[in-house]
Amino acid sequence: MSVITRVPEPNLWELICKEYEYQRAPITNDDETQSVHTDYQDYDPSKHNPVFYGKMHERVVTDIDDIVDVDVTISHPSCAGFAFTDKPPCKSSPIPPPLPSPNTCPPKEYLECYIFPVLLPALADMLKQAKIEKCFERKRTKFNALDFITECLYRNNRSKPDRENVQLLDIPFVNLWLKDHPRPPLPLSLLWTEEEAGLIIQSHWRGYKVRCDPKIQELRQWQREWREENRGYDKKVNEFWEEKMPHDQSSDNVATNNNPQPIIDSVPSAELNTPLQTDNNSENQQ
Known part of the structure; x- marks a missing residue:
């Protein structure tokens, strides 16, 4: 009797990690750590x-x-x-061979000695972060692999130790690129976590169930009618007072007549400069 078996589909994450483990150098352990006892x-x-x-x-x-x-x-x-x-005693690690000259070595040695030792750890960190962001479980996520690798390579530059805490948007060439090529904002479905999205969906659902209550619907209908009746209430009050007490120029004239301003006669400047004569001066002149 034949038996039908089903072979499980290979996991992309396990295949990538297995391939990366094959390319890594073997880890040498001490003899006492290898012992089971x-x-x-x-x-x-x-x-x-x-x-x-x-x-x-x-x-x-x-x-x-x-x-x-x-x-x-x-x-x-x-x-x-x-x-x-x-x-x-711990075994001394063998001295690594000197690196070939980057100007004269062939392309294969240049990749193996200068590119892969820097790029492969960044790719490994990128795969770990992708697993945390659940990129292997969802079709769409907010995680951008190119942005992560760019930030990782820029921060882990051995010749630039002052870049350890630099963020992606603080990189100069990234700012220049985003000025010429701005990105659209991410939708909220990618920015929210599962907990935040669950709370928001539950709050909207509870609000919908409350609004379906007949008493709540009656209250909302009364509020709608009340707002329509009282719409433009300030305008109606102003029109009422304008009809009862019209505002014209005659009222302004009456107000000015009831409160006349004091009249001040002008005095010539020559009279202001002449000194005043007292009684003693007048008697001497006589």
Whole structure:
């Protein structure tokens, strides 16, 4: 009897990560980290004996009592039944070969020595960020891979250490490009998170259900009619007072006649400059 099997579709994310892992250099680990029995623990006086501090130890199971053969003049009694060894020294990493000259090397070596060591980590970070933004699950997202790689390469330039905190919009050539080629704003469906979109949709749905209530509909109808009746109320009041009390020039003339301004006669300047004569001066003249 034949059996029909279904082969699952390959995951794009797993294929890209697997291909990237093949291209990476193998990671060299120490011998003690490769061992299954190696377990690193922080020293705690309440749990560990000071004799075991800084030593690699393993318990040796025997058929006889371990305390019997312990010589306290040579070793500590707590070391009975344990085998100790020192931590092996770390292996020194081999010296990498010198890089070829960028001016004389062939294109393949130039890519492998100068381009890929900088570009591949940026691509790996881009794939991780794309997974966080759920680009492999949705058709449309706000994540722009080219913008992310541009910002990552600009900030991680080894010859420019002062660019670590530079954002995408602060890059000079990005500003020049956006001035000539402005981008349309992103829709809210891409800017909102799932939690924010859920709250907004729920609030609109609750408002719709409330407005469907007959009592609420009656109240809204009364408010609509009241607004239509009172529309232009200030204009109606002004027209009413203009009809009852017309504003013309005669009223202005009456107001000016009731409050006359004081009249001041002009005095010649020669009379103002002449000194005043007192009574003593008039008697002397006589």
